[in-house]
Each structure stands twice: as structure tokens, then as C-alpha cells.
Amino acid sequence: MSDEARPGTTWALLRKAKRSDQFFAYVCLLPSALLLLGVMVFPVANVFLMAVSKTDPAGSIIGFDGWGNFRDLLDDPAFPRIIRQTLIWTAFMLAIATPISVGLAIVVQRPFPGRTLARGVIFAPWAVSFVFVSVVWRFILDPYYGHLNPLLSFITRHSVDVPWLGRPATAMASVIWVGISLTIPFTTIVTLSGLQSISPEYIEAAKIDGASSVQSFRFVTLPLLRPVLAVATLVNLIYIFNSFPIIWTMTEGGPVNYTDTLVTYLYKRTFRGLDFGEGAALSVIGFVFLLVSSLLYVRSTAREVF
Amino acid sequence: MHARLREDRVWIMLGYAYLLLMLGIISFPAVIGLITSLKTPTEVYTTPPTWIPNNIRLRNYVDMFAALPLARAFLNSLIVAAASSALTLAAALPAGYALARFDFPGRRAFLFFVLGSIMFSPVVIIVALFRLMNTYGLLNSYPSLIITNATFSLPFCIWLSTAYIRSIPRELDEAASIDGAGRLQTLWRVILPMALPGVATVVIFAFIQAWNEFLLANTFMSTAEMKPLSVTIYSFVGYRGIEWQYISGAILLAVIPAVMLFLLVQRWLVQGLTMGAVK
Numbered sequence: 001m002s003d004e005a006r007p008g009t010t011w012a013l014l015r016k017a018k019r020s021d022q023f024f025a026y027v028c029l030l031p032s033a034l035l036l037l038g039v040m041v042f043p044v045a046n047v048f049l050m051a052v053s054k055t056d057p058a059g060s061i062i063g064f065d066g067w068g069n070f071r072d073l074l075d076d077p078a079f080p081r082i083i084r085q086t087l088i089w090t091a092f093m094l095a096i097a098t099p100i101s102v103g104l105a106i107v108v109q110r111p112f113p114g115r116t117l118a119r120g121v122i123f124a125p126w127a128v129s130f131v132f133v134s135v136v137w138r139f140i141l142d143p144y145y146g147h148l149n150p151l152l153s154f155i156t157r158h159s160v161d162v163p164w165l166g167r168p169a170t171a172m173a174s175v176i177w178v179g180i181s182l183t184i185p186f187t188t189i190v191t192l193s194g195l196q197s198i199s200p201e202y203i204e205a206a207k208i209d210g211a212s213s214v215q216s217f218r219f220v221t222l223p224l225l226r227p228v229l230a231v232a233t234l235v236n237l238i239y240i241f242n243s244f245p246i247i248w249t250m251t252e253g254g255p256v257n258y259t260d261t262l263v264t265y266l267y268k269r270t271f272r273g274l275d276f277g278e279g280a281a282l283s284v285i286g287f288v289f290l291l292v293s294s295l296l297y298v299r300s301t302a303r304e305v306f
Numbered sequence: 307m308h309a310r311l312r313e314d315r316v317w318i319m320l321g322y323a324y325l326l327l328m329l330g331i332i333s334f335p336a337v338i339g340l341i342t343s344l345k346t347p348t349e350v351y352t353t354p355p356t357w358i359p360n361n362i363r364l365r366n367y368v369d370m371f372a373a374l375p376l377a378r379a380f381l382n383s384l385i386v387a388a389a390s391s392a393l394t395l396a397a398a399l400p401a402g403y404a405l406a407r408f409d410f411p412g413r414r415a416f417l418f419f420v421l422g423s424i425m426f427s428p429v430v431i432i433v434a435l436f437r438l439m440n441t442y443g444l445l446n447s448y449p450s451l452i453i454t455n456a457t458f459s460l461p462f463c464i465w466l467s468t469a470y471i472r473s474i475p476r477e478l479d480e481a482a483s484i485d486g487a488g489r490l491q492t493l494w495r496v497i498l499p500m501a502l503p504g505v506a507t508v509v510i511f512a513f514i515q516a517w518n519e520f521l522l523a524n525t526f527m528s529t530a531e532m533k534p535l536s537v538t539i540y541s542f543v544g545y546r547g548i549e550w551q552y553i554s555g556a557i558l559l560a561v562i563p564a565v566m567l568f569l570l571v572q573r574w575l576v577q578g579l580t581m582g583a584v585k
Contacts, residue, residue, distance in 0.1 A: 021408050024489050028404035029416060031397035032460055039457040040423045043434035047426060059433060104328055107321040119572055120565055121329050123510075124336065127564030129518035129536045132557045135543070136335050139342070139550060144353045147338050181332060189510065190466070192575055193503040197473045213317050227469040235424075235462045242427035245520065263427045283430040290425040294418070 050280035057274035069281035078257055078265075086261040089176060090241045097180045098233060101187035102225075106217075108188075109195050119192075126185035134249035137178045141165055141250075165251050168258035175247050175259055182246065187232055194228025195221070230301045237297070238290055262286045336558070343367070343555030350550045363551070367559075370542075370552040376559075378531055379538035383517055384563060386451045386534055391512035393456040394463050398508055399501075402467020403493050407479065417465070424461045428521050436525050450526045451534070455516035463508045470504030471497060502574040509571055517564050535560050 051070075054063040073079050108119050125133060140146045141164040152160040165171045198221060206216040244263050247253060253260035253268065260268070262282055270279030342350060343366055345359045371377060405413060428435075435454065436445075444450040474497060482492040498505065520536040527533045539560065542553045 021489075022410040025404035025408040025410050028400035032401045032420070032464060033416075035393075035397060035453065035457045035460060036420065036423055039435070039438070039454055040431075042438050043431035044423070044426060046434040047430060100328070103324060107325045116569065116572070118325060118329060119575075120569055121333055123568045123572075124561055124565055125332060126514055127517070127561045127568070128557055129520055129539075129560075131520050131536065132539065132553070132560075133335060135548070135553065136339050136557070139548075140335060140338055145351055145355055147355050147357070150354050181335075184328075184332070186511075189575075190507055193466075193470070193507040196503040196575055197470065213314060224473075227473060228466070231462075231465045231469045234421075235465065238421070238424055242425070242429075244427055244429045263429055267429050279430070283426060286427075287422075287425045291422065294421060294425075 047280050047283050050277055051284045052281075053277055055276040055280075059276045065277060069277045070285075072278055073281055073285070078260075082257065082260050082262060082265045085172070085259065086241065088172070089179070089243075089247075089261050090237065092176050093179045093183055093240050094233065094236060097183040097187055097236070098229075100180075101184050102191050102229070104184065104188045105191035105195055106221075109192060122188055123185050125182055126189075130182055130243075130245040131249050133182060134178060134246050137174070138165065138250050141174055166255060168255060171251050171255060171259045175250050178250065179240065179243065179246050183236060183240065187236060190232040191225070191229060194225050194232075197228070198224045226301065230297075234294060234297055237293060241286065241290060339554040339558055342550050343552075343558060345551050347549065347551055366551050366555050370556055373549075373552060374538055374541055375530055376535070376538060376556060379533055379535045380560075380563070382448075382532060383534040383536070383560075385448055386455065386523075387513045387516040389448070389452045390455040390459070390516035391509050393452060394459045394512035395505070395508055397456065398460055398463035398467050399498070399505065400493065401464050402471050402504075403497060405464070405468040406471035407476070417468070420461045420464050424458065428458070432521060432525055435522070439526055445526055446528050446532050448532075451516065451519070451523055454522050454526075455519055456512065458519075459512040459515045462511060466507060466511075467501070467504055470501050474500050506571045506574040510568055513567055514564060 050059075050061060052065055052067070053061040054065045054068070056062050104122060108115055108122065140148050143149060143161060143163050143166075148164070149160050149162060152162075162170060164174045202220050202224065203216050206220045211219070241261075242263055243261075244267065247259055247261060247264050248267070251259045253264040257265065257268075263286070266279040266282035266286075269275050269282065341357065341359060344362045344364065345356075345366075346361060346363055349356060349360060404410075405417060439445050439450045439454075442450075444453075478496055478500065479492055482496045483489075487495065518536060519534075520540065523534050523537045524540075527537065530538075535556075539553060539556045542549045542556065
């Protein structure tokens with residue numbers, strides 16, 4: 001073991017071990033780093049560049065603009081509402097989908113007959129491209145051919161004839177509903193994998209000490225689940241905020257721009273308004289928001305991971 | 307675990323009720339899709355809609371393969387998704403191990419650098435990505451989609467692997483090295499089996515990401531024989547109108563390979579892999 005008569009050698013050995021550990025770590029990171037650098041660096045740098053440039057309708061940069069694009073955005077009367085809609089979209093989906101998914105994960109964790117089938121059904125919506133699920137829902141919500149209104153009429157014994165995607169409030173609710181239904185499979189399965197790493201001995205011990213199911217969940221399961229749940233929530237935050245296919249396929253941000261989020265709005269500005277600079281500026285704003293949120297979130301949660 | 311207490315039994319019943327409710331809600335669109343896929347084109351557009359097709363048209367499922375090169379599209383999707391998830395796993399798992407076990411300069415920076423890459427929606431960078439793939443000479447080829455999809459899956463997979471490996475007791479690593487295992491062997495023989503639920507999730511996530519991906523596939527692939535399922539199915543949204551009966555059926559078929567993979571892999575989502583290992 002450590003040779004106290006010759007501390008110089010031990011220290012040198014430890015330093016060497018640490019350096020070779022670090023070398024190993026860097027090698028482990030190499031494939032990921034190569035992929036990310038090779039694919040993401042150029043496009044991202046391009047976005048930042050365009051955000052501070054004047055662009056022509058073809059997307060080429062024709063001059064430096066400084067904060068011009070950002071000022072144009074602040075002058076845009078729709079801008080504050082777009083921001084609000086984006087926050088509503090993100091907050092509601094996170095707040096509703098997360099508890100539902102955790103509950104589901106707990107239920108399908110223990111073995112019971114039909115568990116595999118249940119897990120398969122939960123998983124299945126995730127196996128469909130969001131574009132298609134949204135297309136199907138658009139059909140279901142259609143006031144003429146769709147099945148939802150007749151179903152609701154049948155259940156409530158009232159004639160339900162709501163133009164779901166035609167009115168701002170119901171359209172927003174509809175896209176959020178579809179978004180939640182598509183967030184649940186992912187979150188449930190990730191939570192399930194997290195639950196599996198919790199040794200049942202901990203819960204047994206709590207029960208032996210007299211804890212009820214609720215208490216053992218709150219004080220044993222939940223804290224141990226936090227690292228994985230934190231990752232899922234963080235990644236959900238980013239994906240939901242940047243989500244495009246669902247809203248675009250269902251409403252294209254409509255009616256007018258009452259279901260537009262930052263991303264759908266920037267798509268319109270870029271490819272319809274042909275203002276690439278403004279679109280890029282919107283992306284930068286979104287990026288900054290997400291970066292700050294992520295840093296704050298990481299700061300305030302699971303120390304175990306970061 | 308046996309439910310000895312009455313309280314436990316109440317929770318279990320509530321749990322089943324909750325599960326059934328959620329399963330019903332989740333499968334609602336799929337049921338509608340199934341019904342629609344068996345209708346004739348005119349029946350799809352009736353008001354009010356019929357719940358059971360008047361003439362069950364199984365022929366739709368044959369016709370859709372004649373209408374578009376669906377079989378080839380299936381193959382394309384399979385190749386891209388499988389390769390993509392393999393690549394993601396190969397990159398994310400070692401990265402997660404390194405980030406979970408070692409402390410080194412740039413550790414936190416790397417984690418956020420990785421996360422930062424998904425803070426831009428693909429919509430935002432699609433034009434630049436197209437130009438990039440053109441420069442690489444990879445347009446209309448499998449590698450363009452494989453590399454890009456793997457890259458997009460990396461952030462979540464790296465973070466999940468890191469969190470997961472962190473939850474595996476360090477003592478196992480130490481025990482392995484005392485037994486003479488090198489770092490690579492420790493990763494392969496000790497950590498990997500312990501982290502199977504995490505591995506399962508990574509594989510599923512990366513596969514689905516590539517299987518469903520629409521925007522990149524639509525942009526990079528220009529010939530019909532290279533287009534994957536997501537793009538080909540979307541061709542049923544034609545100028546004349548949306549061929550709902552074909553789309554619904556094709557979507558249901560498209561779900562099958564992914565669900566099969568999931569059923570295979572979900573066996574690893576079992577508890578207690580770390581149980582008793584340190585004793």
C-alpha cells in the first residue's frame with residue numbers, strides 16, 4: 001500500500017494514474033465530440049451570423065446589421081403574444097405530462113398479467129412520426145368528418161359542434177392535448193428505466209420501519225428517481241419548446257397566429273416572409289432562453305448528476 | 307411483493323383503473339386510424355363519420371403498396387434507424403461512463419456543449435445542414451441521415467447514460483479493478499450489464515428518432531428509392547386531397563417494426579439489476 005517512507009514516488013504514481021484516467025475519459029468522449037463538431041458547428045455558427053446580418057430573400061448575407069433584426073422583432077406587435085403562447089405551450093405540457101407519466105411508470109413497473117401489452121400500448125404512439133399522429137388528430141377534430149364531436153355529443157347527450165382548430169382557445173388546447181399525448185410515452189419509458197435502478201431493498205426497509213405507500217414513494221422512491229427524472233424533464237423542456245411538427249401539421253400556427261410558437265413563427269418569417277435574418281434572430285432568442293433555463297434548472301436540481 | 311395491507315390493495319386497484327383509462331385515451335387515435343384504414347375513399351368523407359366501416363376493405367392494405375414504393379421505404383427506414391441507434395449507443399455509452407466516473411477539466415462544459423446542440427430546432431438549421439451534406443458529398447445517401455440522426459440523439463442519450471451510470475455504485479468499478487480488469491473491460495463486463503435499462507432506453511430513443519424523422523429525410527433524400535417511410539407515407543397527402551384510408555393503414559404498418567424492437571428490448575427494463583451486487 002502507500003509507502004510513507006517515500007512519499008515522492010506515491011504522489012508521482014497517483015498523478016500518473018490521474019492523467020491516464022483523464023486521457024481515457026477524453027478518448028471516451030471522442031466519438032461524440034466528432035459527431036457534434038462535424039454536424040452542428042457550421043449550422044449553429046451560421047445562425048448566429050445571420051442573426052446579426054442583413055439577408056436577401058435567397059438567404060445570403062449581404063451586410064452587417066448589428067441589433068437590427070432584434071429591434072424589428074421588438075417592434076412586431078405579434079411578438080409578445082408569440083412569446084406568451086410559447087411559454088403556455090411549454091409550461092402546460094411539462095406540468096401535465098410529467099406527473100401522468102410518472103404515475104404510469106409506477107403502475108407498469110411491477111409484474112402483472114398483460115404488463116408487456118400495456119407497455120407496448122404506452123410505447124406505440126412514440127413509434128409513429130409526430131407528423132402522422134398530428135395528421136390523424138386533425139382528421140379526428142374535423143367538424144365535418146371527424147369522430148370527436150360525434151363522440152362527445154354521444155357522451156354528453158348534447159349536440160357538440162365545436163370547430164376545434166378554428167378558434168384560438170380551443171386550437172391551443174387541441175395542440176397541447178396532442179403534444180401531451182406524444183410526450184407521455186417517452187417520459188413514461190425513461191421514468192420506468194429510472195425506477196428499475198432503485199433497489200427494492202430500500203423500499204422494503206422503509207416499509208419495515210412503518211412507512212405507508214405514499215410515504216415510501218415520497219421519501220424513498222422520488223429522491224432516488226430524481227437524477228433520471230431531472231434529465232427527462234430538462235430534455236423535455238428543450239424538445240417541447242423547439243417542437244415544430246405537431247403545431248405546424250395541425251394548425252400552421254393558426255387561426256391567424258394564435259397557436260404560433262417561437263419556432264413556427266420563425267419558420268413563417270424565414271420561408272414565407274423570406275427574412276432569414278429575422279428568423280435567425282428569433283432562433284437566437286429561443287436559444288438564450290433555453291440556455292438560461294437549463295442552467296437554472298441544473299443549478300436547482302439533482303446534484304448527483306451534474 | 308405481496309399486498310398485505312388493505313391500503314396497498316386500494317392503491318393497486320386505483321393503479322389498474324388509472325392504467326385502463328390512460329390506455330384507452332392513448333389508443334383512441336390508433337383505433338380511429340384502424341377504422342379509417344378499412345374504409346373506401348368515399349366513406350372516409352361521410353358526415354357524420356361511421357364507426358364501423360360499411361364494407362371492410364382489406365384490399366386497401368394491398369393497394370397502398372402498389373400506389374407507392376412502401377416496401378423499399380420500409381427497408382430504407384430500417385437501415386437508417388438501425389445504423390443510427392448503433393452509432394448513438396457506441397458514442398453515448400462510453401461518453402456517459404467517462405462523464406459519470408471521472409473528473410476532468412471541461413467535464414461540465416462538455417455536458418452543456420452537448421445539450422446546447424439541441425437548443426436549435428432542426429427547422430432553424432435545416433438549410434445550413436443541407437449545404438453541409440452537399441459539401442460532404444453525402445446527399446441522397448444513407449450516411450447523411452445516419453450521421454445526422456445519431457448526432458441529434460446524442461444529447462439526451464449522453465445525459466441519460468451519465469445519470470444512469472452515476473447510480474451504479476462505484477464499488478463495483480473498484481472491485482473489478484482489484485480483480486485485474488482494465489478500464490475498458492470494466493465498462494464492457496461490469497457496467498454495461500448493470501446499466502441495461504439505460505442501454506435499452508438509449509437504443510429505443512435513437513431508433514425512434516431516426517425511424518420517425520421527417521424533415522431531414524425529406525431534405526436530404528431526393529430519389530424515390532432512397533426515401534424512408536416517413537417521407538413516402540407523406541406522399542399520400544396529394545394534390546387531390548389526403549388519401550386517409552391509405553395513410554392510416556400505412557402508419558399502422560409503420561409502427562410494427564418499432565414496436566417489435568421495443569418488445570424485444572423492454573425485457574431489459576427490469577428491476578434489481580444492481581441489487582445485491584455490492585454485498
